[in-house]
């Protein structure tokens with residue numbers, strides 16, 4: 582057990598991009614950390630894009646499509662879900678949106694709702710909205 586934790590910590594430390602804390606202290610921090618790594622690097626078997634290809638600087642800066650069109654950052658994204666999607670006539674949750682972006686934007690295989698990858702991405706995206714008022718169906722900022 583101890584050895585596994587040590588090896589896991591070493592892995593996180595080695596995989597840590599500079600300026601970012603290595604092995605996190607508790608499991609929520611670790612989920613947020615892993616979510617950020619996925620956000621910055623994972624292609625989910627798609628064409629080579631990752632989340633930050635469009636959602637710049639880990640989602641904290643203005644987003645930009647490959648054709649240069651700009652749109653809102655993810656800085657309050659977790660605070661405005663669930664929201665009503667008139668196109669599909671469904672109420673959409675944050676995990677629904679993550680799956681949609683993996684399928685459509687990354688052309689990848691979306692992580693299942695109950696997968697560790699989904700938990701980690703949702704934890705990371707929610708961390709960006711920390712302290713923002715909940716505003717279901719509100720505007721992305």
Ligand code: HEC
Nearest residue numbers: 630631632634635646655658678679682683686687702721
């Ligand atoms: C090719 C560009 C592109 C990539 C890459 C991309 N997205 Fe998106 N994302 C969008 C666009 C465009 C929207 C807003 C329109 C929409 O509803 O699809 C959006 C919206 C979102 C939103 C909702 C933001 C809001 O406030 O409305 C979340 C959350 C999100 N994306 C997460 C992700 C995650 C996680 C990934 C990586 C798995 C990802 N995106 C990859 C283009 C992209």
